[in-house]
Amino acid sequence: MATIRDVARLAGVSVATVSRVINKIGNVNSETAHQVLKAIEQLQYEPNSVARGLAGKKTGTIALILPDILNPFFPALARAVEDVAHQEGLTVIFGNSDGLGLKERSYIKTLKKKYVDGIIIASNTVNPEDIEHLRKDQVPIVLLDRGLDIPTCPIIRSQNREGAKLAVKHLLSRGCRKIAHIYGPQEMITARERLLGYEDVVEGLDWYSPSLAVPGNFDIEGGRKAIKLLLERQPDIDGVFAGNDLMAIGALKGLHDLGIPVPERIKVCGFDGISLAEITEPELTTIAQPIYEMGALAAKILIREINTGISENTIMKLDVTLIPRKSTWKEGIDVDEA
Amino acid sequence: MATIRDVARLAGVSVATVSRVINKIGNVNSETAHQVLKAIEQLQYEPNSVARGLAGKKTGTIALILPDILNPFFPALARAVEDVAHQEGLTVIFGNSDGLGLKERSYIKTLKKKYVDGIIIASNTVNPEDIEHLRKDQVPIVLLDRGLDIPTCPIIRSQNREGAKLAVKHLLSRGCRKIAHIYGPQEMITARERLLGYEDVVEGLDWYSPSLAVPGNFDIEGGRKAIKLLLERQPDIDGVFAGNDLMAIGALKGLHDLGIPVPERIKVCGFDGISLAEITEPELTTIAQPIYEMGALAAKILIREINTGISENTIMKLDVTLIPRKSTWKEGIDVDEA
DNA sequence: CTGAAAGCGCTAACAT
DNA sequence: ATGTTAGCGCTTTCAG
Numbered sequence: 001m002a003t004i005r006d007v008a009r010l011a012g013v014s015v016a017t018v019s020r021v022i023n024k025i026g027n028v029n030s031e032t033a034h035q036v037l038k039a040i041e042q043l044q045y046e047p048n049s050v051a052r053g054l055a056g057k058k059t060g061t062i063a064l065i066l067p068d069i070l071n072p073f074f075p076a077l078a079r080a081v082e083d084v085a086h087q088e089g090l091t092v093i094f095g096n097s098d099g100l101g102l103k104e105r106s107y108i109k110t111l112k113k114k115y116v117d118g119i120i121i122a123s124n125t126v127n128p129e130d131i132e133h134l135r136k137d138q139v140p141i142v143l144l145d146r147g148l149d150i151p152t153c154p155i156i157r158s159q160n161r162e163g164a165k166l167a168v169k170h171l172l173s174r175g176c177r178k179i180a181h182i183y184g185p186q187e188m189i190t191a192r193e194r195l196l197g198y199e200d201v202v203e204g205l206d207w208y209s210p211s212l213a214v215p216g217n218f219d220i221e222g223g224r225k226a227i228k229l230l231l232e233r234q235p236d237i238d239g240v241f242a243g244n245d246l247m248a249i250g251a252l253k254g255l256h257d258l259g260i261p262v263p264e265r266i267k268v269c270g271f272d273g274i275s276l277a278e279i280t281e282p283e284l285t286t287i288a289q290p291i292y293e294m295g296a297l298a299a300k301i302l303i304r305e306i307n308t309g310i311s312e313n314t315i316m317k318l319d320v321t322l323i324p325r326k327s328t329w330k331e332g333i334d335v336d337e338a
Numbered sequence: 339m340a341t342i343r344d345v346a347r348l349a350g351v352s353v354a355t356v357s358r359v360i361n362k363i364g365n366v367n368s369e370t371a372h373q374v375l376k377a378i379e380q381l382q383y384e385p386n387s388v389a390r391g392l393a394g395k396k397t398g399t400i401a402l403i404l405p406d407i408l409n410p411f412f413p414a415l416a417r418a419v420e421d422v423a424h425q426e427g428l429t430v431i432f433g434n435s436d437g438l439g440l441k442e443r444s445y446i447k448t449l450k451k452k453y454v455d456g457i458i459i460a461s462n463t464v465n466p467e468d469i470e471h472l473r474k475d476q477v478p479i480v481l482l483d484r485g486l487d488i489p490t491c492p493i494i495r496s497q498n499r500e501g502a503k504l505a506v507k508h509l510l511s512r513g514c515r516k517i518a519h520i521y522g523p524q525e526m527i528t529a530r531e532r533l534l535g536y537e538d539v540v541e542g543l544d545w546y547s548p549s550l551a552v553p554g555n556f557d558i559e560g561g562r563k564a565i566k567l568l569l570e571r572q573p574d575i576d577g578v579f580a581g582n583d584l585m586a587i588g589a590l591k592g593l594h595d596l597g598i599p600v601p602e603r604i605k606v607c608g609f610d611g612i613s614l615a616e617i618t619e620p621e622l623t624t625i626a627q628p629i630y631e632m633g634a635l636a637a638k639i640l641i642r643e644i645n646t647g648i649s650e651n652t653i654m655k656l657d658v659t660l661i662p663r664k665s666t667w668k669e670g671i672d673v674d675e676a
Numbered sequence: 677c678t679g680a681a682a683g684c685g686c687t688a689a690c691a692t
Numbered sequence: 693a694t695g696t697t698a699g700c701g702c703t704t705t706c707a708g
Contacts, residue, residue: 051701389685
């Protein structure tokens, strides 16, 4: 592989000049520039990113740390981040943290040593001090989806609480008179907000009781168990709002096991809008987050900070939308009223 | 951030000695080593990977290029690769190629410039010359899932042809007497092999006709369309073997649209064993590939080659297994006979 | 507008 | 066993 020196020699200029033309900075006589370009072409020269990283402190690499790419919510995020990065000529390092603070911190340490230009992470353990350290080392970071409200760092989420309200109101408008909620792990702010949203609308209603909310661990199995528990405690529920689609799918499964017809006897609404929701039977009504957009936005904000050095430490909550499907269907309603 | 020089100074030794202790090579007096370790601890020193990469030609980074992480088949591969890489202290760069040769080559070029230690790629466009180039640049590569049989490069796939036979035989054993096949894009060797496997077993049978095999593009929509086309041409089919789970799910959807009961009237079997197959109604019988193992194996082989410099250019075909579920259920059969 | 030269932080001969 | 030193390939003052 040719080096910058080879190019300089062939073009009859110094390496500094070559560096100037490949980086398009400083002034270079267009004649000389042309010579250099010719030499580059001739030698098939490609600047070495590692050397560049060492000399210039910019590696053209960002990192994306997610809890688990196997969770169907995350691939869309990953795709979005990678798309935007690739478009900007950046490369992305990817890691699974399993939601473990230990692993997250270990990744972050490694990434610093690699001089990554920035980090996007979906984590609920990252705290203000971590951010502080990163900031001191000049490593921009943006929080995605999960993540506390840290005022010193940009964070992208969606309207979880509002979305939850939307879900419950939808169920209400479809005739439900006793709506349960299956919630996710309360250490996740997303799960907490959705529970709050549920409470916001049901708390005033006469049928409401705290025992209508049960945990489901954000996974299919959890949803399945939750619905069974729920039915034991409150056999007359006619609507279920699950804190995410996975649990909603579990609930659907559980109801199917029990021979309870959906949506006739019980209506179910999920949250997230992952593609799985379209393949269940009945298809799942859900509150869709703009998952891809969230990832893309995170990447854009990160890249902007990398390029300008200034960070907009703001928390952005993207809009969610109700996607009515079979699982909340009701006779005589063709168009959604929400 | 402290550098190796700071450590050397504080420990009262030369940088070479420090380098020796952090790399555990050469001989170092345990006394001195101890001093060095103490200094490292004291300064919170972390070796800079970029400098290391430049000096030593090893960056501790491998790359994984997949067609599209949104396709549910790939996350498990990604998880596996990242898991073993992480375990070995390596970091993984991730990219989506969309199956485009252009994008693949562009990634490969970028990765070379970054001195990645090795590449794992699921591609059907990579050819012997590409491999040759990489080899010349000392960049180990392993092909995963898709990918032609290139004798100069390790490749991991599963028993596609055998698996297809297994599927068709299973359908036969469940009483099907006219089995159709929905196949994937024939530029993919996996799709081709599965079609061959189908033909292997049906070709001799009296009901067989080539029009029983139709394309489905490896996606849900394609499967849905395929089943409808099939039913027009051959209304009396009673079994369908889809070349992957996505198309099988599409077929299930299509049959549901048409009001044709599965498995009573038509039985359906997929291929891949992605988790989606468990959430359909009825649940989907499928030929499961050991997806995670495939990814893990690819990573291990790559890492071995990186460490030893010797490559085992062999094509490995992992075993698949039939997972019988509701979609091929038959009265009076409790245990699978295959 | 262009070149010389000093690093970036580390590894790896080569000495001692 | 340990130190010296020359790079790895590029960026970036600082002169000219």
